[in-house]
Amino acid sequence: MPLRDIATRIEEATARVGRDAGAVTLIAVSKVQPLDRLRRVLDEGHRIFGENRVQEAAGKWPDLRAATGASDPITLHLIGPLQTNKLGAALDLFDAIHTLDRDKLARKLAESVQHRGACPGLFVQVNTGAEAQKSGLLPEDLDAFVEACRTSYDLPLEGLMAIPPIDQDPDPHFAMLHEMAERNGLEGLSMGMSNDFEAAIARGATHVRIGSAIFGDRTSAKA
Numbered sequence: 001m002p003l004r005d006i007a008t009r010i011e012e013a014t015a016r017v018g019r020d021a022g023a024v025t026l027i028a029v030s031k032v033q034p035l036d037r038l039r040r041v042l043d044e045g046h047r048i049f050g051e052n053r054v055q056e057a058a059g060k061w062p063d064l065r066a067a068t069g070a071s072d073p074i075t076l077h078l079i080g081p082l083q084t085n086k087l088g089a090a091l092d093l094f095d096a097i098h099t100l101d102r103d104k105l106a107r108k109l110a111e112s113v114q115h116r117g118a119c120p121g122l123f124v125q126v127n128t129g130a131e132a133q134k135s136g137l138l139p140e141d142l143d144a145f146v147e148a149c150r151t152s153y154d155l156p157l158e159g160l161m162a163i164p165p166i167d168q169d170p171d172p173h174f175a176m177l178h179e180m181a182e183r184n185g186l187e188g189l190s191m192g193m194s195n196d197f198e199a200a201i202a203r204g205a206t207h208v209r210i211g212s213a214i215f216g217d218r219t220s221a222k223a
């Protein structure tokens, strides 16, 4: 689907619930996609992208950034799990990290941020469905973690992020994330993907992460 059609659907979903135009940031999730598809979306003027692997992103974005130029900068969001041994590479590349999910990562991040004097946008990932295989804090552990980020690590948090279970209605998960963000005084809500971003916007999403609806199927891209 052309990027402008997705942008229109975001605008309409935002207006339907009486939110301000521009309240929702579209992160175009380009993981696994071939370069020609990325260039097409760059040519359409989009500049905000999401990747889930540090190494994969490091292999393509420095060149694309150089080609685009500094006057119209590309913003990159890390939306996949972050191992502490990749933290330096991640901070070299990404403007925001959506997957802050454990104490050790917060501690290492705080050390690096001190050294560098700059902090990426930070979202805490919550495992709203308490799924065994999924990363993110359990809902009951969130408030203490947010408090530790603020008081022990002095890390500014932008918001919360969640990926609802694939086999469930996402709406209760979006509502839960909204409630948890409000309770913790956080503005940002990273939620909603190709199949459910309108429902996420209705629940207050500020960042939607949309891949296949923009770029096409990832399985065909792998071939």
Ligand SMILES: *Cc1c(COP(=O)(O)O)cnc(C)c1O
Residues within 6 Å of the ligand: 029, 031, 052, 079, 080, 163, 193, 194, 195, 209, 210, 211, 212, 213
């Ligand atoms: C891949 C991915 C997306 C995009 O998924 P689509 O269904 O292709 O829109 C969004 N968020 C995360 C965390 C992802 O890994």
